[in-house]
Amino acid sequence: MSAVDKAALREAICHAGHRAFQAGLVAANDGNISVRCGDGHYLITPSGVSKGDLTPDMILEIDGAGMPVDGKGKPSVETKMHLGIYETQPDLNAVVHTHAPHCVLLSTMETMLTAPLTADAVVLLGNVPVLPYAQLGTQALADGVAQASADYNAALLQNHGAVTWGRTLQEAWFAMEALEQYCRQLYMQRLLGNPGRLMTRAEADGLVAVRKGRGVTRGGDHMPPEA
Ligand SMILES: [Zn+2]
Numbered sequence: 001m002s003a004v005d006k007a008a009l010r011e012a013i014c015h016a017g018h019r020a021f022q023a024g025l026v027a028a029n030d031g032n033i034s035v036r037c038g039d040g041h042y043l044i045t046p047s048g049v050s051k052g053d054l055t056p057d058m059i060l061e062i063d064g065a066g067m068p069v070d071g072k073g074k075p076s077v078e079t080k081m082h083l084g085i086y087e088t089q090p091d092l093n094a095v096v097h098t099h100a101p102h103c104v105l106l107s108t109m110e111t112m113l114t115a116p117l118t119a120d121a122v123v124l125l126g127n128v129p130v131l132p133y134a135q136l137g138t139q140a141l142a143d144g145v146a147q148a149s150a151d152y153n154a155a156l157l158q159n160h161g162a163v164t165w166g167r168t169l170q171e172a173w174f175a176m177e178a179l180e181q182y183c184r185q186l187y188m189q190r191l192l193g194n195p196g197r198l199m200t201r202a203e204a205d206g207l208v209a210v211r212k213g214r215g216v217t218r219g220g221d222h223m224p225p226e227a
Contacts, residue, residue: 009035009043009169010056016096016173017045021052025100025180030161032076035169036086036093040064044082046073077137084146085165092149094169096176102183103162106130109190113156114224116204117185117196123211124178125153126219133158153219154179198224 013033020026020033031051034044043059045051061070064087066079076082082095106113113128115121129148134141134157145163148155154164154175162183164175189196199207204223211219 006037006043006061007056009037010059012169013043013045013059014054014056016169017051017054019173020096020098020176021050023177023180025098025176026051027099031096031098032078032082033097033169034076034079034082034095037061038093041069042082042086044075044079046071047076048074078141080137080139080142081145081163084142085149088146089149089165091167092165093167094172095163095165096169096172097161097163098176098180099161100176100180100183102187103156103180104160105187106183107156107158107160107162110156113182113186115186116199116207116223117182117189119207120178121182121185122199122204122207122223123214124175125182126208126211126223127225128152128154128156128179128182130156130158133160136160149218151218151220153216156183 016033020031029048029050032045034042036042042062044062046058046060049058060068060075062075063069066075066083068075078097085092085095107130111130129152131144131148134144145155149165156162162179164172164179166172166175208223
């Protein structure tokens, strides 16, 4: 991948970071974003920086072991988590992690999100697992996420946040926005104390077919998974 392409990817990461900050999906220095460059290297956000303040020169280029090859500063504390996805899923090229507030709330209440509440939830996400608590920055967290990335488009990290991935940065980013929206809707449903109407299995299956038609292989064959 040429230097020009990497410059464009740096800009795209900053754009996603700014959107995440403006949407309230990250606070302080939480969250991280990365992309696969295609030459064995990756671009990833630095540790300790607000995603609202990202500039292209802050983005680090790292090798497959997580060692910086270009840029100043320290790579994200969750670099292992990003690399675990890239190592195990060759078709995935971007990863987004945030501490989006409604995602965090739902991570403490559920073990798997399966309610076919909206078309966006079914098409952009599918079923979303909640991974049991693991301390930030650990290999245990990275391993759990890598495993989930084989079958799903997103995961909630218990008492921590959310992570999404995709073939492109836009796909990963859209999944994050859709996931926070979905969790917010589920949370509001709970506040109202009324489960409301969910789609029928047949209605949801029609939307699963739309997801598969886009070439997305993850997310499950049915939502909800059981009949
Ligand atoms: Zn985090």
